Amino acid sequence: MVVFLQCCLARRQLLQLFFLCIALEMGNGQLHYSVLEESQHGTFVGRIAQDLGLEVDELMPRMFRMESQGDGNYLEVNIQNGILFVNSRIDREVLCAKNPLCSIHLEVIIDKPLRVFHVEVEVKDINDNAPVFSRKEQNVFVSEMRTPGSFFPLEGASDADIGPNSHLTYTLSPSEFFTLDLQRKHDESQLLRLLLKTSLDREVKAVHRLLLTATDGGKPELSGTAQLVISVLDENDNAPAFNQSLYKVQMAEDVQSGKLVIKLNATDLDEGINKDITYSFQNHVPTKLKNTFALDSITGEIRIREKLDFEENHQYEIQVQATDKGSNPMTGYCSVVIEVLDVNDNTPEILLKSLSVPVPEDSPPGMVVALISVSDRDSGVNGQVSCSLHPPRIPFKLVSNFKNYYSLEVAEPLDRERVAEYRLVVTVQDQGAPSLSATSNLVVPIGDVNDNAPTFSQPSYTVFIKENNPPGAHIFTVSASDPDVAENSLVSYWLDEKLWQLSSYISVHSESGKVYALQPLDYEELKLLEFQVNAKDAGLPSLSGNVTVQVFVIDENDNAPAVSVLSEESPVLLVLPVKAGQVVGKIRALDSDSGYNAWLRYELHEATAGPWRVGLYSGEISTTRVMDEIDGSGSGQNLLVLVKDHGKPMLSVTATLSVSLVTSAQVTHTDAHLPRTGGSPKPSVDNVNVYLIIAICSVSSLFLLVIIVYVALRCQSQAKEAMMYGPGTATLVCASEVGSWSYSNRHSHILAGVSGEAGIKSDLIAFSPNIPPPPGSEKQEQILCDSSVQVSSAC
Missing domain, CATH: 2.60.40.60 (Cadherins)
Incomplete structure (x- = not known):
């Protein structure tokens, strides 16, 4: 008999388990248990974790929690083993009076991901109350x-x-x-x-x-x-x-x-x-x-x-x-x-079960932000409620889950830079007449994600700075903005590491974006600095932007004019008589500056003016009147020429030209290397003039030797400079329509994202004095140069 009863009990338990599985499948996550009233504390009710398909070791990480919809803490779950047990005395008569069905409704909530399960524990009646008469x-x-x-x-x-x-x-x-x-x-x-x-x-x-x-x-x-x-x-x-x-x-x-x-x-x-x-x-x-x-x-x-x-x-x-x-x-x-x-006299209630804020702006659509429970104590249509979300056109939506549960989900992509916070109003309304409603305000802040790179206000900047600036001078400030917040908007600046050749000229402060010139800039060496400044935020991963900065160096009048080869040791021999307006020589000068700073003019010093004049812009020295033997043969004059530029302040240099006046009788036939103005070489020489001829030949030979030595030294110096700075292009400036040319001896650099070019030009112009050439030769200008010197003829 005992064996038969045990078999019947086992079959009954199997049937209960079978119907429990069916209930789980049809109830969308709802479990059903039963327990006898008056059960002692710790009485086993069910393996709730196992029945919900949860592992015991994930209950605490997923914040497993259980809430009772009514008053009293009758049941509890052991987190260590996932067993639902009786926590306190359950009196069915107190809990449900004479209702035939008495149940305790529980809500099981877990996170990561968020899920809600409904558990119904039926309280079974035991015969613990004897019949009672109202009067004995x-x-x-x-x-x-x-x-x-x-x-x-x-x-x-x-x-x-x-x-x-x-x-x-x-x-x-x-x-x-x-x-x-x-x-x-x-x-x-x-x-x-x-x-x-x-x-x-x-x-x-x-x-x-x-x-x-x-x-x-x-x-x-x-x-x-x-x-x-x-x-x-x-x-x-x-x-x-x-x-x-x-x-x-x-x-x-x-x-x-x-x-x-x-x-x-x-x-x-x-x-x-x-x-x-x-x-x-x-x-x-x-x-x-x-x-x-x-x-x-x-x-x-x-x-x-x-x-x-x-x-x-x-x-x-x-x-x-x-x-x-x-x-x-x-x-x-x-x-x-x-x-x-029933009358519709109860306002619907809204209860926020879970809220995960702030919501990252890169949250995908469908991400659950909040779990909302709505209820109405009325019955029938008076207890049927609907939930809505205001204002319209927001990137969130309400999704109905199970038995008056709604989840607030992301509906559209979020952008914190456009809207940093949403104030939502959840409205629940019943179907009674008249309808009753309730609202709940919900603030959803949007969390920042580093999705914006720093940007500059314009794609490039143009900066002008005068040369000879003091070292470390602040020349410009770049500024980039980042609409993100906190470390995602913290911008730092730096120069491209590939532009290592600029490190000696330019530096950028990493925090303020101030651009400093590390050394004085020289327009004659460097006219343009072109580089990129990068701006990077502190986000993870960091984003960056860049801007091109062009620094143009403005010329200042810091170079005085320089006279080309001219010396008192190479006098101009002028054979008398001379016509008025006869050109006896030409002063050639150059200025390393540019523009007006390099525009030169020539003036004769008042003390040495006499019968001479100089072209204002050409530098040609000519006579103002006819000169003959009366003006003194064999005598010499030193002409002091002032060469000035047009800069502010004006800079100048002086040049001395020696002019020796000789008569035609003093010109010997053997002086083949000394050209003269007017007349032809004499075939014979008097004995009286032998010493004079020897002196003239010695002076001419010495002059020629000096010229050769000077050219050799100049060529050697230019070869060294060419190796140091590399090839370049000389700048030719025409001062005026007169035709006076000024050659710039400078190093012209443009430093940019690629290697700059450095060029040097030197022009050495030597011309023959105004002396009649020897027989069989033509009047010409001798131009000495090396591989890096341009050849130019006199105007």
Whole structure:
């Protein structure tokens, strides 16, 4: 027998497990357990983690938590093993009263990802309540005139349990006059009456005492007793009677106090005082019910005393009795059932279950931001709610999950730089008439992501700086902006590492973006610096931008004019007579500056003017009048020429030109290397002039030797400079229409993203003095140069 019972129990458990799996599959994550009321602390209810498909070791990392929808902390989950157990005493009668289905609703919430499970634990009833009579002693008055077969209502017992545990059976102690009559009404309630079997004789026995026992259907059975005191009366043999044994009334829950519920009417067939009736609640009617309804003892009117609440009680049942005023009062009984109708009087409620902020701006669509629970205590359409989100056109949406649960999800890409924070209004509205609604404000800040590179206000900057600036001078400031925040917007600046050749000229402050010139800039060496400044933020990963900066060096008049080869040791021999306007020589000068700073003009010093003049821009020295032997043969003059530029302040240099005046008779025929102006070489020489000729030849030879040595040294110096700076292009400036040319001897650099070019040019121009050339030669200018010197003829 024991083996058979164990097999049956095992089969029952397998069936329960099978139906539990089906419930999980159909209930969208809902579990169902059951537990007996009055279970001790620690009683096993179910393996909730296993049934939800969760591993025990992930309960704490995923922030496993359980919430009860009602009051009381009856159940708890052991995080260590995932078992649901009884935490505190559960009294089904206190928790659910007489409701046939009593359940504890639990919500299990886990994060990463966010999920919600609904667990229903049914509390099973045990037979822990014995039947109870409202009075231990019931008085029954029976007229001796009542005929056998008469019924007398009795107050039955009540049992707080439900189901079979509350099914009562009644027994009466043995009596020859009375027996019990138990009838079930259409609403499954019991009508307990005392049946008179034989006629009574008050003179024989005036009082009968019987024991009424009520026994429930639980296992083990529990029972309760009441003493029946039956008094035999002589008269008043008609009890008041209601026209209905059961009255049903429907009342809306929002009725005002004093509203008439029903007017009862009972009749008595007796006459006189035995016909007068008073109405009252039966003794076992609860005090709370008496406080809710008022019964007029004279008129039988039942009125509302306190406001009804459908959510608290759907239905009220009142036991009313009517008693006549006879010397031996008789009583009639009836029941009034008041059904409360729901009214939309409860505003929906919003509860924020979970909120994950700030929301990163790179969150993908569908990411859950918040979990919202909505509820309404009303029933039917009054309890049906819908949820909406305001304002419109925002990158969020509400998604309905399960049983009035909504998740706030990302609907569109976010951009913190456009909107840094959203203020949302969640509105829940029921379907009642009139409709009620509730709102909840939700602030959703957007978290910054480094998605914006630093940008400059313009793609390039042009900067002008005068040469000869002090070392470390601040020449410009670059500034980049980053719309991100915090470290994502912290910008630092630096020069491209590939431009190592610029490191000696330019530096950039990493924080302020200030550009400094590390050394004085020389326009004659460097005209343009072109480089890129990079701006990088401090985000992870960091983003960068760049801008091109062009620094143009502005020329200043810092170079005085320089005269080309000209020396007092190479005098110009002028053969008399000379015409007016005869060009006797030309001063050639150059200026390393540019523009007006290199535009030269020539002036004769007043002290040496005499019969000479110099071209203002050409530098040609010519006579102002006819010169003959009277002006003095063999004498020499030193002409002091001032060479000035047009810069501010003006710079100048002086040049001395030696002019020797000789007559035609002093020119010997053997002087083949000395050209002269006017006449032809003489074929013979007088003995008197031998010393003069020897002196002239010696001076000419010495002059020629000096020229050769000077050219050799100059070529060697230019070769060294060419190796140092590399090839370049000379700048040729024409000062005016006169045709005076100025050659710039400079190093022209342009440093940019690639290697700069450095060039050097030197022009050495030597021209023959105004002396008649030897026979067979032509008047020419001798130009000495090396591989890096350009050849140019005199204008």
